[in-house]
Amino acid sequence: MNKDRRLPTASAPRRLPRRTVLKAGGLTALAVPAATAPAFASSLVSPRDEAPDTVHDVIVIGAGYAGVTAARELRAKGLRPLILEARDRIGGRTFTSTFLDQQIEVGAQWIGPTQPLINAELKRYGIGTLSGTPPTRLIMPSGGGFKEFPPDEVDARYGDLMNRLFEGAQDLFPRPTDPLYRKDLVAAADGLSLRDRLDRLRLSADDESWLSGTTAGYSGGSSATGAYTALAQWWSLAGYNVAGYEAVMSQRLSGGMTGLLQAMLDDAGATLRLNSPVVSVADDGGKVKVTVRSGQVHQARAVVVAVPVNVWKSITFRPGLPKAHQAATAQGVGVPYSGKLWMQVSGLSDRVAARGAEGSPFTTLLSQANVTGGQLMVGFNSLPVLDGADTGAVQDAVRKFLPDVRVLKVLAHDWGKDPYSQGGWALRRPGQLIAQLPAIQQPQGRVSFASGDIATGWVGFVEGAIESGLRAAQQVLKMTKGARSLTAS
C-alpha cells in the first residue's frame, strides 16, 4: 500500500490566520481557515491601480505551483510577471489549512524521493519534510465487506497483485520521463482503461477488490475512466516496484504545501492580483489581452495559462484553442470526482489504514494524529462524493470499515465541484497520451500552457506542475526572444 503505510507523525503545526473562504466554491461542512498569510514579497495589489495602456511583460493566469514556478523563472530572466488568480488565496489544488488545531492539506499532501524537482525546491528554500509512522491495523476488502489482515500478509499479497497489474511497464516506459520513447508499444496500450487491464488479469473477486480501490480511487471513481498507461507511468517513475510506489506518498512538507509555494512566490517578485478570475484571452499577434470577470482588461507581450486543463473550457480563447487542447478540456484530465475528507473520530485507539474496493464509500482511509476527543482521520472518497455537511452519512461510510467509531466533525472539499479546478488530481484518460500530450504542451501564438495535468513526467503531482511551469517559462522566453523587461523596475 502506498500512503496507507506511512502516516505522518504529529508535526508542529504552524498557527495560521483564520479566514473564511467558503466563497471559493465547493467547500462543505466547515469554513476552511486560509493558510496563505498574504505577506507577499511579490506585491499584492488591488484591482484598479493600473494605467489602461500598461503592457506587461507577461501575465500568468493561476497562482498554483505551475503558475508560480513560471513566474519565478521569468522574473529570474528579467521579465516582470503579473499573476491573475481567481481565488482569494494562492495554491489551487494545494491548500494548507488547519482543522482541530492540526495543520492539514485540503488538496495535495505527499511527495516522494523520486520527485527531483520538488526536492530541489525544498533544498533551495531550506524546508524540511515530515515522514510517517506505519499503521498498526490494516483493513482490506474481503468477501464483499472489509476485514483486518496482518501487515505482513497485506505487504506480500498487495505487492504481488501490484506487480501483476504493472507487469510489462518497464517495456512500455524504459525511460519514464520520456513516455513516448517506445511510442510503438505505448500506442497499442494507451487505449486501455484500468478496468480493461483488471479484466485481462482474470483475478479472483477478492484479489480484484484489493486492486480496484487503487485503480478506481486514482481514476476518481471508476476504473474505466483512467488510462492504464497513466498509472503504469507513475509506477515506472517510482522505480517499477511497490516500495517505490508507496514512497511517492510518504513525506509531507514541514510548513505545508502552501509554505513552499509562498517561498517561491516571494522569490518571483511578481505582482499578484487575487479574486481575478480570467474569462477571456485574446492574442492579436502583437500582444495578448486578458479580461477578468469584473471587465478589467490587462495586456501583455505573452501569457502563461496555468489553470487546470479542465478549466480551459471556461475561458474564451481568441483564436480558439487548438484541436488537441479542445479535446483535452472537453474530456477532462483532472479526475471527475474527488472528495477529500478530514474527520474527527472517537472510539479508535489504534492507527488504522483501510483500503476500499471500487464502489466503496472510501478508497482510502487513514489515521493521521491523536487529537483531543479522538483521532484525526483523512479519507478519499469519489463516486458518489460524500456530503461533508452530512456527518451522519460520513459516519455510515466510515462504519463500513470501522463499525464502532463515531464521526464527530468533518471538513471536506469536493474538488470536482470547485469551479477553479473542476476536477481533482490529474490521471489521463485512455488514448490521451498518444493523441494529446505532446500537442497540449505546445504554445499557441503568444500563449503558453502550464499545468501539472500536462506534465511529461509526474502528471497529477506537484512535481509535474513544477516541471510544466519550467517548460512554459522557456516557451515564453522564446516568444519574447529573451527580451528584457519593458516595464520599469
Ligand SMILES: Cc1cc2nc3c(=O)[nH]c(=O)nc-3n(C[C@H](O)[C@H](O)[C@H](O)COP(=O)(O)OP(=O)(O)OC[C@H]3O[C@@H](n4cnc5c(N)ncnc54)[C@H](O)[C@@H]3O)c2cc1C
Ligand atoms: C485531493 C487532492 C489530493 C492530491 N494529492 C496530491 C499529493 O499527495 N501529492 C501531489 O504531488 N499532488 C497531489 N495532488 C495533485 C496536485 O494538487 C496538483 O497536481 C497540482 O497542485 C497542480 O498544480 P497546478 O498549478 O497545475 O494547478 P492548480 O493547483 O489547480 O492551480 C491552478 C490555479 O489556477 C487558478 N485558476 C483557475 N481558473 C482560473 C481563472 N479562470 N482565472 C484565474 N485563475 C484561475 C486556480 O484558482 C489555481 O490557483 C492532489 C490533488 C487533489 C485535488
